[in-house]
Amino acid sequence: MTGTWQLFRLALRRDRVVLPLWTILLGLFPGLVASSFASLYPDPAELASFAASMSNPSLTAVYGPIWSPDLGGLTAWRSSIVLLIVCLATAFTVIRHTRAEEEQGRRELLGSTVVGRTAGLASALLVALLAAVVVGGLTALGTAAAGADGTGSFALGLQYFLACLLFAAIAAVLAQVAQGARTARWIVGAVLTGSFLLRMVGDAGGDLNSPLSWISPIGFLQRIRPFADERWWPAAVALVVAAALAAVAYRLNARRDLDAGLIAPRPGPARAPRSLLSPLGLAWRLQRTTLFGWLVGYAVLGLFLGSATDAASDAVRESPDLADAIGRVGTGASIADMVIATGMAIIGIGAAGQGVQAALRARGEESALRAEPLLAASVGRLRWAGSHLLFAFAGPALGLLVAGVFLGAGYGASADEGAGAIGRVLGAAAVQIPAVWLTVAIVVLLFGLLPRLTTLGWAVLAFFLLLGQLGAILQLSQWALDLSPFTHLPSLPGGEVTATPLVWLVALAAALTAAGLTGFRRRDIASGG
Amino acid sequence: MENVISVNGLVKSFGRTRALDGLDLEVRRGEVHGFLGPNGAGKSTAIRVLLGLLKADSGTATLFGGDPWRDAVSLHRRLAYVPGDVTLWPNLTGGEVIELLGRLRGGLDTKRRDELIARFELDPRKKGRTYSKGNRQKVALVAALASDAELLVLDEPTSGLDPLMESVFQACVNEESGAGRTVLLSSHILAEAEALCDRVSIIRAGRTVESGTLADLRHLTRTSIHAELAGSPNGIGALAGVHDLVVDGDRVRFQVDNAELDTVLRALTTVGVRGLTSQPPTLEELFLRHYQKEEVPA
Numbered sequence: 001m002t003g004t005w006q007l008f009r010l011a012l013r014r015d016r017v018v019l020p021l022w023t024i025l026l027g028l029f030p031g032l033v034a035s036s037f038a039s040l041y042p043d044p045a046e047l048a049s050f051a052a053s054m055s056n057p058s059l060t061a062v063y064g065p066i067w068s069p070d071l072g073g074l075t076a077w078r079s080s081i082v083l084l085i086v087c088l089a090t091a092f093t094v095i096r097h098t099r100a101e102e103e104q105g106r107r108e109l110l111g112s113t114v115v116g117r118t119a120g121l122a123s124a125l126l127v128a129l130l131a132a133v134v135v136g137g138l139t140a141l142g143t144a145a146a147g148a149d150g151t152g153s154f155a156l157g158l159q160y161f162l163a164c165l166l167f168a169a170i171a172a173v174l175a176q177v178a179q180g181a182r183t184a185r186w187i188v189g190a191v192l193t194g195s196f197l198l199r200m201v202g203d204a205g206g207d208l209n210s211p212l213s214w215i216s217p218i219g220f221l222q223r224i225r226p227f228a229d230e231r232w233w234p235a236a237v238a239l240v241v242a243a244a245l246a247a248v249a250y251r252l253n254a255r256r257d258l259d260a261g262l263i264a265p266r267p268g269p270a271r272a273p274r275s276l277l278s279p280l281g282l283a284w285r286l287q288r289t290t291l292f293g294w295l296v297g298y299a300v301l302g303l304f305l306g307s308a309t310d311a312a313s314d315a316v317r318e319s320p321d322l323a324d325a326i327g328r329v330g331t332g333a334s335i336a337d338m339v340i341a342t343g344m345a346i347i348g349i350g351a352a353g354q355g356v357q358a359a360l361r362a363r364g365e366e367s368a369l370r371a372e373p374l375l376a377a378s379v380g381r382l383r384w385a386g387s388h389l390l391f392a393f394a395g396p397a398l399g400l401l402v403a404g405v406f407l408g409a410g411y412g413a414s415a416d417e418g419a420g421a422i423g424r425v426l427g428a429a430a431v432q433i434p435a436v437w438l439t440v441a442i443v444v445l446l447f448g449l450l451p452r453l454t455t456l457g458w459a460v461l462a463f464f465l466l467l468g469q470l471g472a473i474l475q476l477s478q479w480a481l482d483l484s485p486f487t488h489l490p491s492l493p494g495g496e497v498t499a500t501p502l503v504w505l506v507a508l509a510a511a512l513t514a515a516g517l518t519g520f521r522r523r524d525i526a527s528g529g
Numbered sequence: 530m531e532n533v534i535s536v537n538g539l540v541k542s543f544g545r546t547r548a549l550d551g552l553d554l555e556v557r558r559g560e561v562h563g564f565l566g567p568n569g570a571g572k573s574t575a576i577r578v579l580l581g582l583l584k585a586d587s588g589t590a591t592l593f594g595g596d597p598w599r600d601a602v603s604l605h606r607r608l609a610y611v612p613g614d615v616t617l618w619p620n621l622t623g624g625e626v627i628e629l630l631g632r633l634r635g636g637l638d639t640k641r642r643d644e645l646i647a648r649f650e651l652d653p654r655k656k657g658r659t660y661s662k663g664n665r666q667k668v669a670l671v672a673a674l675a676s677d678a679e680l681l682v683l684d685e686p687t688s689g690l691d692p693l694m695e696s697v698f699q700a701c702v703n704e705e706s707g708a709g710r711t712v713l714l715s716s717h718i719l720a721e722a723e724a725l726c727d728r729v730s731i732i733r734a735g736r737t738v739e740s741g742t743l744a745d746l747r748h749l750t751r752t753s754i755h756a757e758l759a760g761s762p763n764g765i766g767a768l769a770g771v772h773d774l775v776v777d778g779d780r781v782r783f784q785v786d787n788a789e790l791d792t793v794l795r796a797l798t799t800v801g802v803r804g805l806t807s808q809p810p811t812l813e814e815l816f817l818r819h820y821q822k823e824e825v826p827a
Contacts, residue, residue, distance in 0.1 A: 179658075180619065267654040270624035277632040286618065369616045373669070376580045376612075376682075377633035378605040525582040527573070 003115030007123035011097045015127070022089050023134040029082045029470070030156065031142015034075040036474050038147050047071060057312030058339035061204035061305075062346060064222050072148035072227030076156050079139075081469045083163055083218065084196060085462065086135055090128050090164040091171035091188040097124035098172065100181035121172060121253045125246060128168030136161025152227030155235075159221050162238040166217055167192070169245035176252035186293065193297060195219070197304055204308045279379050283387035286365075287358060291395050294354045298347070298403035305343045306410020306425075309336050313415075336415065337494035340407065340425060347403050348432030348486060349465050351396035355440035356457045359392035363447050363454040366526050381521050389444060389513075396436045404429030428492035434505035435485035439464065441512035448519030451526065531558045532591075533680055533711045534579060539588035541574055541735075548574040550735035551588065556713050561706050563726035564715040565816065571735040572715040573613055576684050579713075580610060593680075606635040609673035613684035613715070615665040617657030623668040624653030630672040642675035648697050663689035674701055681705060681712045687721060699724055719813045731819055738819050750810045750818065751784040754793075759801025768793055779803075 012019070041047045051069030054077075060066075066077045098121055101107045107120055140157025144150050171188050178184040195216040202213030213219035217238075224234050275281050313335035362385055365371050374384055407429070408422030415421065443457035464484040471481045481487045488501040534556035541549040549571045556562040566572050577583045579592055581601030590597055592604050617626055627646075631637025646653055649667045660668065666689045673681055681702075687695050702712060702725050716722050722729055723743065730740040739746060751772065762781045766774045770789025775782040785793050797805075 267652075268622035268625070268656055270622065270653040272625035272628035276621075276625055277629055279633070282618075282629060285621070369612065369614060370618060372577075372582060372612055373610065373630055374633060375582060375601070376605060376608075376610040377630055378602045378635055379633050380602045522584070524584060525577070527577055527583065 001116045001118055001122050003110075003113070003119040004122040004126070007110070007115065007119050008126045011123055011127045012130075015093070019093070019127070019131060023131045024138065026082055026086050026089070027135040027138025027160075028142055029466075030075055030079040030139045030160075031146055033079050033470060033473055034071060034143045034146035034148050037071055037074050037078075040473075040475065044070060047074060050074070056335070056338075057204050057206065058335075058342045060206070061200045061308065061312065061339070062342055064199060064203055064219070065208055067222075067225045067228035068152075070149075070227060071146070072143060072152040072156070075143055075146075075148060076152075076159075076222075076226045078470070078473055080218075080222065081465070083160060083221075084192060085465075086160060087163050087167040087192055087218070088189070090131055091167040091192075092185060093131060094124045094128050094168045094171040095175050095181050095184045095188070097127060099175035099178065099184050103181050118250055118253050121175075121249060124175075125168060125172060128164060128171075132161045132164030132168070135164055149227055151230060155224050155226035155230040155232075158235055159224050159226060162235060162242070163218070163221055165242040166221070166238055166245075169242040169249065172249035173245050173252070176249050176256065186290070190293070190297075192218075193301075197301060201304050201308050204312050206312075279374060279384050279387040280390070282374075283391060287361060287388070287391045287395075290357065291391060294395065294399050295402050297350075298399045299406045301347065301350075302403040302406030302408075303410040305340070306407040306412075307414045309339045309343075309407075309411045310415040312336075312339050334494060336411065340411065340428060340493055341491045341495070343407070344403075344425075344428045344432060344492070345468065345486065345489075347400065347429070348436060348489070349461070349468070351400050351403075351432060352436045352439040352461055352464070354399055355392045355396040355436050356443050356461050358395050359389060359440050359443040359447065360454060360457060361391070362388035363451060366451070369526070371525060372527075375525060382517060385447075385517060385520055389440075392440045392443070393437060396440070397433050400429040400432050400436070401426065424493040427497075431489050431492050431497065431502065432486075434502045434509065435489055437509040438485040438505050438512070441509040441516070444516035445512045445519075446516070448516030448523070451523065532556065533558050534562075534590075534592055534713065536575070536579070536590045537588055539575065539578060539590055540586045541571075541578060541583060542586055548735055549578070549585070549588075552732060552735060553737045553740070554730050555740070556711060557728075558711055559706070559709055560727040561702060561712040561714060561725050563722035563729035564713055564732070565717065565719070565722055565729055566715075566732040567717055570732050572732065573684055574735075575732075576610075576682055576713070576715060579682070580605070607678060608680040608682055609634055609676040609678035610682045611666070611669040611673045611684060611686045613686075613688070615662075615669045617660065617665055617668060619656065619658035621657050622654055623651060623657070623660065623664070626657065626668055627653065627672040627675070630669075631676050634676045634678060636677040637672075638675050638677060642671060645671045645675050645701070648701070649694060661689070663691065663694065666690060667694070670698065670701075674705065679710060681710060683712065684715045685717065686714070687716075687718065695721070719811065719816060723811070731816065733819065739815070746815055747787070747809050750815055751786050752790060752810065753782075753784050753808045755782050755804075755806045756780070756797055756802055757804035758797065759803055762797075762800060765793070765796060768796055 037047065041050055048069040051066050051074055054074075055066055063077050063080045067073050101120065110120070136157040139160045140153045143156055144153035167188070170191060171184065174184040174187050175181075178187060195218045198212045198216035199219035199222070202210035202216065202219060214223065220234055221238060223231065225231055276285055365388070371384060375381060404426035405422055408425035411417065411425065412419060412421030439457075439461060442460050443454060446454045446456060464486055467476070467481060467484040468486050471484075485505050488505060490497045532555050534554060536552055536554040539549050539552040540547070552571065552575055554564070554575065564572055564575070574583065578585050578590055579597050581597045581604070584598055593607055595604050597604060617623070621629070627642060628637060631642070649671060651664060651667045651671060655664075657665075666686060670686055673683070687698050690698060699721065702714070706712060714722065714725060726743070728740070728742050729746070731738050758779045758781065760779070762776055762779070765771060765781060765783070768789070769792070770786035771793060772784045772786075
């Protein structure tokens with residue numbers, strides 16, 4: 001472990017902008033949500049009735065249960081989306097400082113100096129620990145400062161802290177197992193999505209002790225129950241699990257060779273298939289695994305959500321109080337429609353994530369100097385960029401349609417509505433496409449005009465997600481909410497569709513894409529040095 | 530003779546760094562042209578401008594008489610490029626990359642490909658991420674040498690090759706040149722340039738400092754002489770054009786400006802010569818002289 005401290009400082013130096021940015025901003029979120037609730041509903045009775053109106057299955061599925069109908073309980077409930085982002089950010093930080101470094105060959109350079117073989121892993125985990133302390137600490141302090149119960153605030157902070165540690169440890173193990181950083185990130189994303197899905201399905205049924213929710217890492221941590229007669233033993237268990245995973249990562253790290261994973265590389269074909277021999281063929285080869293991963297994800301998520309929807313609307317029908325509360329809030333749409341619309345909005349953000357990822361692949365190829373040999377052969381710039389952007393635009397559209405079909409089929413089968421449901425749900429999926437395209441188009445614009453800032457695409461997406469999820473609670477004015485293209489989408493199924501906003505979104509996306517591509521044709525190609 | 534590449538007063542800046550500062554370069558059809566300079570002199574930047582990957586700030590560059598930026602796609606059908614820093618797709622095999630690049634350049638001679646793979650002892654079944662630097666370079670070299678291109682642009686192509694492979698590479702370049710292809714070879718390995726190049730351009734800090742055949746360049750410089758004389762070498766040090774004289778009894782060692790060679794040899798034979806070796810300046814010496822000369826502010 002010699003050299004851990006120096007590597008830790010090197011990592012902090014490299015992350016001097018990004019790390020403070022996400023830890024502080026995300027750490028402040030729960031506190032902001034709490035003070036927003038406090039000013040919206042100063043009277044505890046108002047808070048309680050708001051909580052009652054929010055206790056419907058579709059919202060419970062997305063955010064988890066409201067453990068206690070007071071300021072702290074509502075804050076913990078509503079901020080649960082932030083918890084997911086925090087998990088992902090910590091995991092990516094660990095991978096960035098372990099496997100990604102190794103893959104780039106920088107670990108080799110450092111490994112030849114007086115640095116122990118586990119120092120890289122140890123320093124990455126130290127960075128994650130620091131991030132966890134900042135996020136957890138700010139969450140606890142912010143929530144308490146907004147007037148929530150002290151013990152509950154501490155428990156909420158602890159929940160965030162442990163979520164960071166747990167996903168840091170998971171990422172540490174994956175960074176040893178997977179040979180590429182991309183694969184490691186991909187599996188972390190799948191683990192997080194999986195734990196979200198388990199918790200969602202578990203909680204949607206209305207049973208607060210559903211085993212599905214308990215085995216989900218996210219659901220498990222939420223069962224610390226901040227502000228509602230806190231249970232401390234899940235916290236202890238989470239800590240032990242995180243430590244055990246970290247120990248596993250150490251063992252793997254100490255035993256394996258540099259650059260090696262658990263899966264040994266096999267020789268491949270000496271000749272290329274004809275299908276590879278074009279820019280599009282190459283892009284397909286590079287992007288297809290990711291695309292299939294997303295499509296499977298959409299299908300599973302769609303089926304889960306579809307079959308849970310009917311159970312959820314039954315639960316509401318049997319409870320007149322709940323139906324009444326929703327009737328007051330809702331737009332008159334049926335309960336099932338509301339559940340589907342809420343789910344689709346989340347899937348839409350996911351699809352935008354898919355698009356951003358595929359578009360960033362073009363920049364990734366360029367920065368890795370792998371665009372250069374193609375552009376130095378007789379491949380035009382538009383042809384090369386277009387081959388990747390096809391996946392950024394058509395990929396999410398295809399994904400949304402898959403999600404729509406499976407959600408519709410799942411719902412249709414469980415609610416005896418039959419194939420008719422597919423058509424309605426497909427419409428709900430299709431209206432997400434213009435907003436997804438606009439998000440991708442922003443990335444293309446950055447890629448063409450400000451290539452060094454292309455990865456800000458993720459920040460843009462996170463911004464849209466937070467606006468959509470928390471904008472109303474934070475009482476942002478309408479113009480701020482309107483910044484997100486997802487604000488302009490009709491709520492389907494059940495809502496009214498007007499073509500104008502959709503046409504505008506598509507037109508704007510086309511204009512930004514054209515501007516980005518024009519910029520790309522005129523600019524220098526990254527030359528590494 | 531027709532120029533395949535001609536570059537005039539090329540300037541390219543990255544932010545405040547001026548990578549190319551008025552570069553001139555002429556590569557004639559059918560020649561092997563050495564593009565020499567130390568790391569950071571601007572060789573790769575110049576090549577990237579010629580490939581239309583970077584846009585020059587000012588100056589002109591033509592490739593086969595066309596504009597490398599505007600006509601990139603059509604010009605690239607006629608050339609093959611080996612980058613200095615070869616990065617491969619981690620999950621594509623070497624064989625797949627060779628075919629992909631060959632196809633995208635407009636053609637690959639499969640018989641020649643197989644022959645080159647054997648000569649360079651490359652395993653084409655390995656995935657990109659498992660190749661060493663030298664093997665990645667072999668992949669790019671095989672792809673370039675097996676193409677039907679008229680022009681080969683090689684950016685420090687041998688920096689990762691071992692001496693055996695280096696000689697295979699030299700043999701291949703000679704064959705290509707014999708087949709009438711033009712080669713632009715950027716290098717800082719002078720022995721390689723000396724063995725392969727018809728003409729060289731030496732660049733420093735983004736500017737061409739010398740250009741011509743090796744014979745031309747040598748003419749402007751000094752020959753080193755070792756001589757064993759019949760008598761005392763008195764007065765040789767006083768002759769014009771003699772530098773770095775070392776006298777060891779009857780033996781002398783010195784450098785002489787080529788313009789004064791005749792006068793100095795006459796002076797030696799007047800004393801009487803028992804043994805004589807003369808060496809033309811190596812490229813290394815040319816090179817060092819240029820850099821040392823430029824480092825002293827005039």
